[in-house]
Amino acid sequence: MRQNLARRTALLDAAIEVLARDGSRGLTFRAVDALAGVPTGTASNYFTSRDELIAQVAQRTRERLTPVESEVRRTMRAPRTRDLVTLLMHQLLDRMRQDRPTYLAMLELRLEATRRPELRAVLVDVFSENLRESIKFHLDADLPGDETTVVLLYLAMSGLLIDDLTVPDVLTPYPYDTLIATMVDRAIGPRDATRQSLT
Template sequence: MRQNPARRTALLDAAIEVLARDGSRGLTFRAVDAEAAVPTGTTSNYFTSRDDLINQAAHRTRERLTPDEAATAVTMQAPPGRDLVTRLLHELLERMRRDRSGYLAMLELRLEATRRPDLRAVLTDVFSANVQEGIDFHLGAGLPGDRTAVVLLYLAMTGLLVDDLTVPDVLASFPPERLVTEMVERILPPAG
């Protein structure tokens, strides 16, 4: 297997684009080669199998969708409270919109995981880590609410993101930005 980390990342990013555009059935080594504009056979030099490519693409989507630490540090200079949680969730919405392909690929991987136990195990680890990191971050920052409130926010945001990124007209009369604000106000206790 080849070891050029930059090339491997470029191939994974190409795989994410293929997943987002063509779904898991369209994810072939040849399709990734074409998307990455590399010679035919390059992807097979970096990944032992399609399963290997899919599993590594799952981890790469997590990397791509993770917030920038420096940007988060700037946001976290605000006092803890509902307003800060609202701002963090608005930033999450914008981050997912900016990397729509990454989010759609992740959704495609979720669907594929219903048919592939090995991928389900990988995604269980990825999303369990996401949820736990979210809880730890929230509670560690002294933000309002408990573990259950953080999970409720996670679930609400997941549903909002699915509709916003796949069928946005469903929310035409309910702007997602306003829904985020309402979500925080209704799930988290007021200060005091």
């Protein structure tokens, strides 16, 4: 059956909204159809099973949270300093805040993956590719720090994002500018540190 790609994307976006609003238990074809404003049965015509829908949603969250290439190029005109790395972390936070439903949907998928090995395998692929691309971007751009720097920032920002997008009051006493600047400074290490590799 020939499929309309725009409608398929709209269904995936509706599924993301359902996940963010109702959690993984609320993710049904009927709920997706209702939120997308399409006839009942449409989602089941595009996805052979709920598992396929979830796998495609995982990929779609990655697409939606990827920065716009033109904006990245504009940012990367700046000198390759710690300040630029700090700015990139702020832009990451801003991007997640602007699409909070997608980030929350991703958290729901992570939780469901703890109970479903097949979904865990999908998420491992998605998140591993994200991390590999982040490492490659950092090193190719000749930003300060090394592979370990990127992994440490990935872990630190993941924790900050979870609190900021779910229980922001926890971090109220701590200024974000200071937190992110300190994360970057400590992840990069001494100013004369040389690049190292985790592999």
